[in-house]
Amino acid sequence: MLTRRLALAAIAAGLSPRPGLAQAAWPDRPIRVVLPFAAGGNTDVMARSVAEPMTARLGKPVVVEARPGGGGTIGTEAVARAAPDGYTVLLGSGGTMVANPVLQARLPYDAEKDFRPVGLIATVPLVLVAGPRQSSADWAQFLAAAKARPGTISLATPGNGSVAHLTLELLQHAAGIQLTHVPYRGGGALVPDLLGGTVDCSLLELTTALPLHQSGQARILALAARQRVQPLPAVPTFTEAGVPGFTALSFGGLMLPARTPDAVAEALRAALVGALAEPSVQARLAGLGATVSTAEEQTPAGFGAFLAAERAKARQAAALAGLKPE
Known part of the structure; x- marks a missing residue:
């Protein structure tokens, strides 16, 4: 009788008479998607494209929060250290999940152990862009010129160890050419210099190019x-x-902190899948070239598996370029 009274009292108090028997439904408050870069880039657009339809499915706001700094490490570490309750989500990208782990020896997070993947949103290809200083009309002409005059064509990237730099190393190896790498300290001055004729060409994200x-x-x-992509059917x-x-x-x-419960991760994934199935979301992403x-x-x-394959390519590129973790 005493046990029954205790159980009834626990129920009346809104508690579970046995630990773990009853838990609050997830989510019961807003969910933060941490963008570890400044707002306005590709990943920001991807996150905001799915945030509203995910909100409708989950019944609580999905809010994108930019937390830039440290090449993406500050926001990424914050998610790695967050409570694994599903309310703090990472917008994972090539810089934080691929390039940084390959090229930085002392990251404040482990890209493979500190996170559990939920689902990929979209991809945006890098493209080879020729500026007015480069006369090649297509890849065939560019390739012929590069092979005829090794090292005379300059190609700009946002910096040593950037995704574009790693891509350049792989491209040179695959095509059997030698270009002159011109690394910038970020992408701010790259495009003006490309258009102004300071450099011949660049590898840029399609949304920028x-x-x-x-x-x-x-x-x-x-x-x-x-x-091929919708906005450029002839390229x-x-x-x-x-x-x-x-x-x-x-x-x-x-991505979520590694110890997030399976049920929470699956609920988040289901909301993402539903959002990506919406024609308006697909149209918005396709219009960006994603x-x-x-x-x-x-x-x-x-x-x-996608992340593992991207890291393998990055390690190959780093080896070709002689880049070692620092």
């Missing part, structure tokens, strides 16, 4: 994508242009 191409200020010669992929299997992508995907992830990539296993 597309308006330059459409306005006639620069020319996209090839896409490092698996297939070939590198594979079509004779560099088989060459892809280089920026990406955005959702490709929505496949059904497999929208699973933890698929996103995890």
